[in-house]
Amino acid sequence: MTGTSSFRRAERMSGIEISEIVQLSEAAAALRAEGRDVVALSTGEPDFPTPPHVIAAAHAAAAAGQTRYTPTLGTPALRAAIAAAAGTVAGEVIVSTGAKQVLANAMLATLDPGDEVIMPAPCWTSYADIVTLAGGRPVVLPCPAAQGFKLRPEELARAITGRSRWLMLNSPSNPTGAIYSREELRALAEVLADHPQVMVLSDEIYRHLAFSPWTSMREAAPELTERLLIVDGVSKAYSMTGWRIGWGIGPAPMIRAMGAVQGQVTSGASSVSQAAALAALTGDQGLLDTRRAALRARRDRVVAALNALPGVTCAAPDGAFYAFPDITGAMERLGAESDAAFCKLVLDRAGLAIVPGRAFGLPGHARLSFAYSDADLDAGLDRLSAVLAPGPVAA
Ligand code: PMP
Numbered sequence: 001m002t003g004t005s006s007f008r009r010a011e012r013m014s015g016i017e018i019s020e021i022v023q024l025s026e027a028a029a030a031l032r033a034e035g036r037d038v039v040a041l042s043t044g045e046p047d048f049p050t051p052p053h054v055i056a057a058a059h060a061a062a063a064a065g066q067t068r069y070t071p072t073l074g075t076p077a078l079r080a081a082i083a084a085a086a087g088t089v090a091g092e093v094i095v096s097t098g099a100k101q102v103l104a105n106a107m108l109a110t111l112d113p114g115d116e117v118i119m120p121a122p123c124w125t126s127y128a129d130i131v132t133l134a135g136g137r138p139v140v141l142p143c144p145a146a147q148g149f150k151l152r153p154e155e156l157a158r159a160i161t162g163r164s165r166w167l168m169l170n171s172p173s174n175p176t177g178a179i180y181s182r183e184e185l186r187a188l189a190e191v192l193a194d195h196p197q198v199m200v201l202s203d204e205i206y207r208h209l210a211f212s213p214w215t216s217m218r219e220a221a222p223e224l225t226e227r228l229l230i231v232d233g234v235s236k237a238y239s240m241t242g243w244r245i246g247w248g249i250g251p252a253p254m255i256r257a258m259g260a261v262q263g264q265v266t267s268g269a270s271s272v273s274q275a276a277a278l279a280a281l282t283g284d285q286g287l288l289d290t291r292r293a294a295l296r297a298r299r300d301r302v303v304a305a306l307n308a309l310p311g312v313t314c315a316a317p318d319g320a321f322y323a324f325p326d327i328t329g330a331m332e333r334l335g336a337e338s339d340a341a342f343c344k345l346v347l348d349r350a351g352l353a354i355v356p357g358r359a360f361g362l363p364g365h366a367r368l369s370f371a372y373s374d375a376d377l378d379a380g381l382d383r384l385s386a387v388l389a390p391g392p393v394a395a
Pocket of ligand 1: 097
């Protein structure tokens with residue numbers, strides 16, 4: 001390439017790169033392609049299969065001719081099922097191509113250049129980039145382990161300015177598993193009472209994977225309903241990441257604006273996937289309990305093993321399927337200057353892929369997903385243990 005290429009990135013792309021999680025997964029795949037044996041505990045994807053009755057519903061829908069464009073806001077049947085489960089009406093529901101598109105729709109529909117979006121960190125890597133792409137300014141508030149990785153009301157009050165448009169919450173959280181109690185949600189809502197210009201995006205996509213009591217923002221703060229967007233989907237609870245179905249529940253004018261964005265970008269979500277999501281929501285829900293119990297057992301196994309490692313401390317996450325240990329002692333042991341350098345070392349020396357905390361806005365940590373088989377988890381933890389053990393390091 002000479003320097004004369006006419007390709008130029010838009011200004012709003014500055015700082016936007018392929019997500020660190022995707023880069024790590026690609027690095028792991030490249031090592032595998034070289035013949036290295038690599039264990040990846042890096043992706044946020046359940047290893048359970050999509051339930052068979054969901055797959056059967058997709059087959060049946062395709063065979064019955066549900067293969068055409070769908071209404072932009074979602075099929076009437078799926079919107080009605082989502083609305084019924086949430087105790088609302090279909091006009092307050094939009095179905096999108098994954099929860100990720102719900103987030104993007106919301107930001108594109110509401111942010112003017114320089115508008116601020118407050119996000120407690122650590123938070124999912126895409127939040128800040130979606131806000132930036134939509135022309136907004138992420139206001140990232142670090143919430144360390146000492147405060148349970150959660151935002152305190154006084155910190156929220158200090159962060160709000162005349163440009164604040166959204167507060168983004170995620171409970172249970174990716175990457176920490178933290179859950180906001182009803183009281184904690186109420187305390188945040190009380191701060192927002194004085195700032196009617198601030199809308200709330202409550203990302204509840206891990207709600208079925210809570211190991212302790214969980215409350216929706218809708219329930220905790222009904223007075224916010226007119227400025228609340230709930231984000232949810234089938235990806236995590238029903239092991240349907242590839243089907244790409246998520247939804248937003250919010251006031252009708254907000255949903256219509258989000259639909260106007262979606263109508264120009266992707267149109268309605270996949271017909272077959274919506275039929276599958278409908279089967280997931282209306283079919284046997286017992287599988288949620290079974291899977292939650294399995295994840296809880298894995299959590300306990302992973303947290304115990306992590307805390308036994310030198311230089312690693314990990315609180316048990318209350319939900320989702322990630323452990324987010326403090327690794328500062330382990331970084332020191334290996335002479336790693338940053339959590340990213342530590343994760344690279346672990347990948348190179350031990351063939352284990354985990355994600356550095358800085359990708360989520362809180363350095364000094366790493367994220368390990370435990371949505372993997374016990375065999376993979378044990379292999380990954382053994383590798384981490386071998387790297388951290390004193391003496392020569394096995395390759
Ligand atoms: N929100 C959070 C907190 C997530 O972790 C993810 C997926 N990693 C999403 C939203 C997006 O989910 P989907 O697959 O439905 O786009």
